[in-house]
Amino acid sequence: EIVLTQSPATLSLSPGERATLSCGASQSVSRSYLAWFQQKPGQAPRLLIYDTSSRAPGIPDRFSGSGSGADFTLTISRLEPEDFAVYYCQQYGSFPFTFGQGTRLEIK
Amino acid sequence: QVQLVQSGPEVKEPGSSVKVSCKASGGAFNRFPINWVRQAPGQGLEWMGGINPLSGTTDYSQRFQGRLTITADESTNTAYMELNSLRSEDTAFYYCARKGGGDCSYTNCYIHGNWGRGTLVTVSS
Numbered sequence: 607e608i609v610l611t612q613s614p615a616t617l618s619l620s621p622g623e624r625a626t627l628s629c630g631a632s633q634s635v636s637r638s639y640l641a642w643f644q645q646k647p648g649q650a651p652r653l654l655i656y657d658t659s660s661r662a663p664g665i666p667d668r669f670s671g672s673g674s675g676a677d678f679t680l681t682i683s684r685l686e687p688e689d690f691a692v693y694y695c696q697q698y699g700s701f702p703f704t705f706g707q708g709t710r711l712e713i714k
Numbered sequence: 715q716v717q718l719v720q721s722g723p724e725v726k727e728p729g730s731s732v733k734v735s736c737k738a739s740g741g742a743f744n745r746f747p748i749n750w751v752r753q754a755p756g757q758g759l760e761w762m763g764g765i766n767p768l769s770g771t772t773d774y775s776q777r778f779q780g781r782l783t784i785t786a787d788e789s790t791n792t793a794y795m796e797l798n799s800l801r802s803e804d805t806a807f808y809y810c811a812r813k814g815g816g817d818c819s820y821t822n823c824y825i826h827g828n829w830g831r832g833t834l835v836t837v838s839s
Binding site for chain 2: 607636637639641643645650651652653656657662663694696698699700701702703704705706707708
């Protein structure tokens with residue numbers, strides 16, 4: 607099973623700033639099948655990025671994903687108030703699929 | 715855009731079973747696999763397993779092996795997640811999720827593009 611480790615656990619930033627979230631895998635993620643999700647309280651997760659760098663439909667272009675092998679990054683170029691939430695990475699390259707433990711992005 | 719509608723909240727006693735449904739509308743039911751993900755209160759996301767409705771093939775997390783059964787009924791466009799031998803640690807929101815559309819190959823057919831709203835299962839005596 608691939609273990610995903612997200613860092614930092616909590617990120618405190620202000621609107622307008624740039625956010626960089628990391629996701630490290632215990633082994634290489636097959637075909638770079640890595641996704642990022644956003645989750646707000648009381649809501650289901652929402653897919654932001656799939657296949658490492660492809661934005662899901664309707665996702666603003668301030669969200670971008672990059673990486674390869676075992677190291678991946680989600681970047682939010684300029685934070686909007688609605689971006690403060692919990693973010694999860696997930697690998698779906700090999701069974702069982704696994705999620706990282708999450709990064710909480712909070713307002714500074 | 716596919717919509718996934720899940721069954722309502724459940725309260726179960728320890729040792730019993732629960733079966734949660736996920737009905738798909740707005741897209742071909744058997745086009746993409748359906749995943750089940752759970753989230754305990756205040757905790758992270760955990761992938762439980764998935765089913766390819768076309769082939770009936772299932773894949774499960776080893777963590778639930780022997781207790782989890784995922785099925786799909788093409789006649790009603792509904793997937794089911796049944797968890798047995800419930801314990802208090804199984805108290806969680808249970809979500810179904812599947813890819814919304816587009817092409818795919820290999821395991822990227824399992825992309826969690828569309829989610830149900832979740833079903834709260836509470837295990838308590």
